[in-house]
Amino acid sequence: MSSDKNTALVDRIAAGDTRAVARAISKVEDVSKDASQLMKKIFPLTGKGLIVGITGAPGAGKSSLVDKLAQHYRQEGERVGIVAVDPSSPFSGGAILGDRIRMQTLGLDQGVFIRSMATRGNLGGLARTTVDAVSILDAAGYSKIIIETVGVGQDEVEVVKAADVSVVVLVPGMGDDIQAIKAGIMEIGDVFVINKADRDGVNSTEKELEALLSLATREDGWHPPIVKTIATENKGIQELAAAIEAYRGFFSQAKSGDGRRRAIARWRILELLRERLVLQTLEADSASEKLDRLAGEVASRQRDPYSAVEELMKGGQ
């Protein structure tokens, strides 16, 4: 019955029904077997949309940039999905606040689907639920899917790396620190944006970034372009869209594309494996009582966590 229900849901998703999309995303946020069946049916429908990952430090103006890029795509007749990754943080308004602000500019447009992904407890990984949500939007015919995330945290960086095109957003005046961002940045960005490009220091930031980019050679031979934008004034958005499209074109031709797709697939499998194995172990007979008992023993220092895990794993097989 659950399988039939999933078939009906997938049919509605394929037809672009936004309520079905919302329901399917809620399903993958739970870690149920049902969600696994659903995703198996979703997968053959995916691979059509362009997935753009946008990351940048807090204050870089990512949200405005994403909104303006979405509007640009809408004007070209594309349907746009936005997935904002919002790791549990005491320092952000989180999913709800972000959505509320965003809904004022984009929310009334039926061609835009917006969803924030937040951490929900320990078992379902944020990275896994995010890539599943992107797949659902892809299956529903959203031709541009934008993942927005602050570039801090293990999961968040992985999610951006899993996109078709990764965009790193900087702002002028990072000046002295730009050397410091070197290591991580080269690995992640296919396209670089200097936003708030009306600010002082834009030229020196650009020069330093150019110097950094010229130092490293990417395996695939791509030279990441630098685009200057003023998102709040809608400037440079068309150039950004063009740079994204250019990398898409390059990537679809490049031999190295296979390697990247393989690495992404490998990462997705491992994320999911991790989650499924824990669920399987905890679903075993009396495993949850055992976990409670072991947690009590570790808490009272009668036992170390490592041997507790060994006992759980013995029982799980």
Add this chain to the structure above:
Amino acid sequence: MSSDKNTALVDRIAAGDTRAVARAISKVEDVSKDASQLMKKIFPLTGKGLIVGITGAPGAGKSSLVDKLAQHYRQEGERVGIVAVDPSSPFSGGAILGDRIRMQTLGLDQGVFIRSMATRGNLGGLARTTVDAVSILDAAGYSKIIIETVGVGQDEVEVVKAADVSVVVLVPGMGDDIQAIKAGIMEIGDVFVINKADRDGVNSTEKELEALLSLATREDGWHPPIVKTIATENKGIQELAAAIEAYRGFFSQAKSGDGRRRAIARWRILELLRERLVLQTLEADSASEKLDRLAGEVASRQRDPYSAVEELMKGGQ
């Protein structure tokens, strides 16, 4: 032999040998069986030090605060361990830069041990390696162990929650946004710091924070104090240390302490379980060839990730 080597290493750790501590932490950053043996031997030596988690948004002045708190503890004759959690990020100088700056102020002091933990690939979780590093410092007789982390990202927040005392650092002028931080903050902070307390807006930030704290009642009945500091001028540090000590005293008496210790133990077990189960599956005969093949099939869209994981799990048993 490896077990004998671990015994010798543990003896040196118990004697407070800093090179042995550094070596042990490097070991737990690898996900080897050897590290598991080591940690089992470490565990009985732990439980003596006070573990303080300090979190705050970028720019809140966490590092200065941690340094000054460490100096304060040193003046009281305590040995201090500092573990800085540094998730892979394109926007931070990361482990190396942070260490270099910090070493200038604290590094020559033999009574301070400093270590940054960074992400190393997919298999070893940052949260797990961080709590293991803290245990090693605890076993080596560091009486105060400070975990410093930016409060963004799933793992980072969990690590702070796993400390004995969690300190949340704010700065004046968060003004309008303070409502937005409500949800996450109440859950995490045992002690609140308003740093840079010479800035405009300190009183309104304090009032808003007080109002927020008065709205929620903690299960354990603790009322988190607010401490104002100017870390760069060494002001308020003694008050912070006193507030930390006050919560420690409260917690060790409170009935609810058991519940929190149990929740932390449960989380540690699950983190470790996740890691071990994946390793076990990938160690099975020909599992890594299988993973490569499945990754290739998912990348070329012949197969969905969910059924790939099912095949891996079948083979692993």
